Amino acid sequence: MKKIINDPNQAVSDMLQGIVAAYPDSVKQLEGTTVVVRKDAPVAGKVAIVSGGGSGHEPAHAGYVGKGMLDAAVCGEVFTSPAPDQVLEAIKATDSGKGVFLVIKNYSGDVMNFEMAMEMAEAEGIQVEKVVVNDDVAVEDSEFTTGRRGIAGTIFVHKIAGAKAEAGGSLEEVKAVAEKVVANVRSMGMALTPCTVPAAGTPSFHLEENEMEIGIGIHGEAGIERKPIASADEIANELMEHVLHDLPYRKGDEVAVMVNGLGATPEMELYIINKKVQEILKETGINVHRAFVGNFMTSLEMAGCSVTLLKMDDELKTLLDAPSSTPAFCF
Amino acid sequence: MKKIINDPNQAVSDMLQGIVAAYPDSVKQLEGTTVVVRKDAPVAGKVAIVSGGGSGHEPAHAGYVGKGMLDAAVCGEVFTSPAPDQVLEAIKATDSGKGVFLVIKNYSGDVMNFEMAMEMAEAEGIQVEKVVVNDDVAVEDSEFTTGRRGIAGTIFVHKIAGAKAEAGGSLEEVKAVAEKVVANVRSMGMALTPCTVPAAGTPSFHLEENEMEIGIGIHGEAGIERKPIASADEIANELMEHVLHDLPYRKGDEVAVMVNGLGATPEMELYIINKKVQEILKETGINVHRAFVGNFMTSLEMAGCSVTLLKMDDELKTLLDAPSSTPAFCF
Numbered sequence: 001m002k003k004i005i006n007d008p009n010q011a012v013s014d015m016l017q018g019i020v021a022a023y024p025d026s027v028k029q030l031e032g033t034t035v036v037v038r039k040d041a042p043v044a045g046k047v048a049i050v051s052g053g054g055s056g057h058e059p060a061h062a063g064y065v066g067k068g069m070l071d072a073a074v075c076g077e078v079f080t081s082p083a084p085d086q087v088l089e090a091i092k093a094t095d096s097g098k099g100v101f102l103v104i105k106n107y108s109g110d111v112m113n114f115e116m117a118m119e120m121a122e123a124e125g126i127q128v129e130k131v132v133v134n135d136d137v138a139v140e141d142s143e144f145t146t147g148r149r150g151i152a153g154t155i156f157v158h159k160i161a162g163a164k165a166e167a168g169g170s171l172e173e174v175k176a177v178a179e180k181v182v183a184n185v186r187s188m189g190m191a192l193t194p195c196t197v198p199a200a201g202t203p204s205f206h207l208e209e210n211e212m213e214i215g216i217g218i219h220g221e222a223g224i225e226r227k228p229i230a231s232a233d234e235i236a237n238e239l240m241e242h243v244l245h246d247l248p249y250r251k252g253d254e255v256a257v258m259v260n261g262l263g264a265t266p267e268m269e270l271y272i273i274n275k276k277v278q279e280i281l282k283e284t285g286i287n288v289h290r291a292f293v294g295n296f297m298t299s300l301e302m303a304g305c306s307v308t309l310l311k312m313d314d315e316l317k318t319l320l321d322a323p324s325s326t327p328a329f330c331f
Numbered sequence: 332m333k334k335i336i337n338d339p340n341q342a343v344s345d346m347l348q349g350i351v352a353a354y355p356d357s358v359k360q361l362e363g364t365t366v367v368v369r370k371d372a373p374v375a376g377k378v379a380i381v382s383g384g385g386s387g388h389e390p391a392h393a394g395y396v397g398k399g400m401l402d403a404a405v406c407g408e409v410f411t412s413p414a415p416d417q418v419l420e421a422i423k424a425t426d427s428g429k430g431v432f433l434v435i436k437n438y439s440g441d442v443m444n445f446e447m448a449m450e451m452a453e454a455e456g457i458q459v460e461k462v463v464v465n466d467d468v469a470v471e472d473s474e475f476t477t478g479r480r481g482i483a484g485t486i487f488v489h490k491i492a493g494a495k496a497e498a499g500g501s502l503e504e505v506k507a508v509a510e511k512v513v514a515n516v517r518s519m520g521m522a523l524t525p526c527t528v529p530a531a532g533t534p535s536f537h538l539e540e541n542e543m544e545i546g547i548g549i550h551g552e553a554g555i556e557r558k559p560i561a562s563a564d565e566i567a568n569e570l571m572e573h574v575l576h577d578l579p580y581r582k583g584d585e586v587a588v589m590v591n592g593l594g595a596t597p598e599m600e601l602y603i604i605n606k607k608v609q610e611i612l613k614e615t616g617i618n619v620h621r622a623f624v625g626n627f628m629t630s631l632e633m634a635g636c637s638v639t640l641l642k643m644d645d646e647l648k649t650l651l652d653a654p655s656s657t658p659a660f661c662f
Contacts (some may be wrong), residue, residue, distance in 0.1 A: 078599075
């Protein structure tokens, strides 16, 4: 295992201190927790947006804490759901009385623990609503998930729900627009290499030197198929084939596009994928409102990428384009 | 070689098309060249900032083209200096009559080709000035370089010279502030793994499973020492030891910090390095004006990181904090 860490069991704790040390004016760690919150939390008169999940997907989710996106990110151990009491701490620290909205990636552990925290918070008189993001079209039901997994499309939920909350939206309004994003966002990924959870010390799966996996999950869960590495154009074609036909996205639609790196993918390769993705969209007659290319939802040092499409309407465009200011997303 | 590419010899060309396809409203590719320019170039009344070099370091440099940073990035083949005629095209396309300023990383090929383009442009009546960035304290003279190499500190030169130009600075004023950055910026890097140039197909060097290289260059040039992988704290200590004592940075100084990933490093590990870097600065009595953690100057899929310090004064702080809007840097 080649990693720049200290004690593998302290990696998340060290990371959280490193995040707060980098942005001491904008975020803080709730004492005795693994929760990163906006330094000005609770923000008066604003619905709070809380997300989180296992660590190892950085910049998700702590990198999205800030004005216009998340009020708090609850950070579990690597690829491990955070416990309900941690989620509860995030809810209590961010609620200004206007309610808290939870953005949950669809993994059984995350859903269970965030929902349990929701009940605990409601018992304390805090209004809480939630959305479960399940944008990965690759597989129904997999290793850690009933139904479809939540992957990079989650960032669009953060951004758009965050903008709605920042603009003064009520808890119901924030929930409605988040559900609209979930209804219109689809993703799929692929990997060339596995990754290694620090505390485990060995790769979570094996791919041959000439092999790739299509439809892989962000924890290395099985995808659709393993086969010889294809060209970038063929990979883009295959991912887009699945994503486009799922909603489906149609001629005349307008979309936001995210080409996301899984951690160890040179940015050059993400742009090569984007070239073909944009060509396919053009040929299909789909207009691109905006494109995002980079590392947004990673899997430690996995090499690979995912492609996400979000079908836009005027409301979503306005909210996606609203200013935000977070370490990882400042568009 | 596990890469998401088409023809290895078309990787840079494909990438450039993918960049322009991602941000068609803000950048364009100069026809028949490998130059990415601001779409509104030449910007009237503004000194133009032009940088570039071999590709494979993305987001450097095309990701820094935009308001407040670069007017153009000249993109060579992977790890290969761009030819003088390409640099000349960038100069001609961005000059508004107020002159063009070249930011050159110190590699012999880059310096030679950018200087040749400078002479050609001057022969055509265009005012051109330059700065050569040599922030890497690891080694004097190496494989491709006479003197110290230019690495991630270059991003601070882009940002600060770019802000000065955007604020209406003259060519001489832009040059003066760029030279001030170069005089006050120092960096050093390390790697856990090599990277593979697509057209070569095999890694450019070899590290044993338990080995790291301290002081490595961004093309895999030899550093100071190969030795067993140390802890993140020990790595941060060693890099900071070299960087701090070089200028030297002293108690009471104020600095900007960049913890930069070389391409395949999980962001988690960069934050773990940042934790220790910030602790060392605090112990030394050095104040941090601002920190940047992420992939800013990469080496394809090399795993590793670099640490950069820039000693600040009021002018540098104002310019570093000025708004900019580019795909890779929007602070």
